[in-house]
Amino acid sequence: MLEEIRTIIVEDDPMTRKIIADFVNRTDSLKLTAQFSNAVEAANWLQKSHTDLLLLDIEMPDMNGFELLKVMETAPSVIVLSGKDRYAVHAFDMAVDDFIVKPVRYPRFLQAVQRIQHSRAAVTQLAEKPKPSRLFVKVGSEYLGVPFESIFLVESQDDYVKIHTESRRYTIYSTLKGILAKLPPAEFIRIHRSYIVRLPEIEGIEENTVKVRQHVLPVGGTFRANLLKALALE
Incomplete structure (x- = not known):
């Protein structure tokens, strides 16, 4: 019809x-x-x-x-x-x-x-179209679905990316840009050339750093404005 x-x-x-x-x-x-x-x-x-x-x-x-x-x-x-x-x-x-x-x-x-x-x-x-709820990462010979809500930090180290979750940490061969494209933009934001954080996990922000759980992370100058906007601070 x-x-x-x-x-x-x-x-x-x-x-x-x-x-x-x-x-x-x-x-x-x-x-x-x-x-x-x-x-x-x-x-x-x-x-x-x-x-x-x-x-x-x-x-x-x-x-x-x-x-x-x-x-x-x-x-x-x-x-x-x-x-x-x-x-x-x-x-x-x-x-x-x-x-x-x-x-x-x-x-x-x-x-x-x-x-x-x-x-x-x-x-x-x-x-x-159903929206994905997991980030699939390759571990050994299989792909594991990591729930978005369990991820609080994604960290870039050379040619690898470390995905921090509540229960474990995954190290995969990828770029931070590639991972960011697979994450829901309403929940995740890049705060530095080396870090992506999940917005609800941000516990505090002071000058050029944010606190995410036990991590105090730098905020890059080019990313600060977007972060403040996402947190409704400007």
């Missing part, structure tokens, strides 16, 4: 607005929830309501399409519909999903909608 995409139209020309509304109603995956002849009314509606897709004209009185995009708190998917292709570069700079030059024909409209459908489906699949 196709996902129903809630759609609004913001277009000041009545004939164009009617044509686009007909296109929306012909497209099974779209549901027309509102249409506006000016961006001010649309902005007020969007403060109280949510849409998945915005079909947007650029040149309108009082507030143009670009100004509407700037005041929106959350950005839905956006297809710009304009009679002037010179607006395309600025539109894509504002991260719109597609730009269609008027007069809009249904095949081109449908192509833009299908691109958005595919993009939304990919995001949904990524969100539904």
Whole structure:
């Protein structure tokens, strides 16, 4: 079953607005929830309501399409519909999903909608994909799954990395950068060219050092700002 995409139209020309509304109603995956002849009314509606897709004209009185995009708190998917292709570069700079030059024909409209459908489906699949809960390390001839929550420190020594856990320490052939890429970024942070720590394990921070369990570790100058931000200290 196709996902129903809630759609609004913001277009000041009545004939164009009617044509686009007909296109929306012909497209099974779209549901027309509102249409506006000016961006001010649309902005007020969007403060109280949510849409998945915005079909947007650029040149309108009082507030143009670009100004509407700037005041929106959350950005839905956006297809710009304009009679002037010179607006395309600025539109894509504002991260719109597609730009269609008027007069809009249904095949081109449908192509833009299908691109958005595919993009939304990919995001949904990524969100539904099970997230790993372990770091797999090679010990001898086998790979062992080390739970993320058991790791409190990762230390680089020459061509090897030492992974400190509650119960044991693993020494593997790897780089600190390679290990960091496999760890959840919300939990782990690099504090020095030689150290990664698990944020909930930080017991204290003083000048250029942090305390993690029994370890007092240096904080590199280039990593300090990110650490303070992660700890909500700046």
